[in-house]
Amino acid sequence: xxxxxxxxxxxxxxxxxxxxxxxxxxSGHNTVSWYQQALGQGPQFIFQYYxxxxxxxxxxxxxxxxLQFPNYSSELNVNALELDDSALYLxxxxxVIGGRSYEQFFGPGTRxxxx
Amino acid sequence: xxxxxxxxxxxxxxxxxxxxxxxxSSSVFSSLQWYRQEPGEGPVLLVxxxxxxxxxxxxxxxxxxxDARKDSSLHITAAQPGDTGLYLCAGxxxxxxxxxxxxxxxxxxx
Numbered sequence: 162x163x164x165x166x167x168x169x170x171x172x173x174x175x176x177x178x179x180x181x182x183x184x185x186x187x188s189g190h191n192t193v194s195w196y197q198q199a200l201g202q203g204p205q206f207i208f209q210y211y212x213x214x215x216x217x218x219x220x221x222x223x224x225x226x227x228l229q230f231p232n233y234s235s236e237l238n239v240n241a242l243e244l245d246d247s248a249l250y251l252x253x254x255x256x257v258i259g260g261r262s263y264e265q266f267f268g269p270g271t272r273x274x275x276x
Numbered sequence: 277x278x279x280x281x282x283x284x285x286x287x288x289x290x291x292x293x294x295x296x297x298x299x300x301s302s303s304v305f306s307s308l309q310w311y312r313q314e315p316g317e318g319p320v321l322l323v324x325x326x327x328x329x330x331x332x333x334x335x336x337x338x339x340x341x342x343d344a345r346k347d348s349s350l351h352i353t354a355a356q357p358g359d360t361g362l363y364l365c366a367g368x369x370x371x372x373x374x375x376x377x378x379x380x381x382x383x384x385x386x
Contacts, residue, residue: 165318194373203280203364203376204319217373251318253374265374267318
């Protein structure tokens with residue numbers, strides 16, 4: 162069984178640029194959630210994808226967008242990067258059946274630095 | 277908005293000591309989860325408590341859910357350096373969203 166993987170591990174961008182982060186969900190999981198973890202903070206929910214559609218969103222602006230693919234992998238896109246976007250971005254996959262959500266498993270994260 | 281406050285924020289203790297840390301909210305949660313996160317890794321689920329007053333043990337870790345389901349505690353007996361990490365509590369919201377506290381950074385010195 163393959164766990165949740167994320168790429169890249171680290172990334173450095175400058176203000177105004179765009180970034181794409183990738184996540185491969187754990188085998189058998191159909192749902193992916195993205196979280197932003199700033200230094201010294203707990204993870205904050207960005208959004209969740211289920212059946213290739215956004216299924217819930219946290220308090221993040223529209224320049225944060227995502228995709229889920231038929232194989233349940235996912236991308237997080239951030240446009241017009243700001244300094245405050247510097248954080249660890251975590252992807253978590255889970256199995257949702259009949260509205261019931263099972264445990265979320267987290268990937269190791271992508272460390273994004275915006276200069 | 278459901279908020280989870282964790283205390284203390286930082287804790288540094290000697291190997292062998294006992295400790296208790298807390299997760300509090302003014303909101304009722306259907307369940308609470310505790311995670312441990314190590315540097316360079318994502319959070320790993322330790323336990324989920326569901327019933328008010330519930331106590332769960334995981335080796336030297338004891339988790340308790342408050343009777344009113346608004347708070348939880350984690351007690352570690354005879355802490356070891358391997359217990360070092362960031363301890364996060366989290367509660368479920370709509371659409372499987374997890375609301376996390378800021379976490380407790382624990383350092384256990386040999």
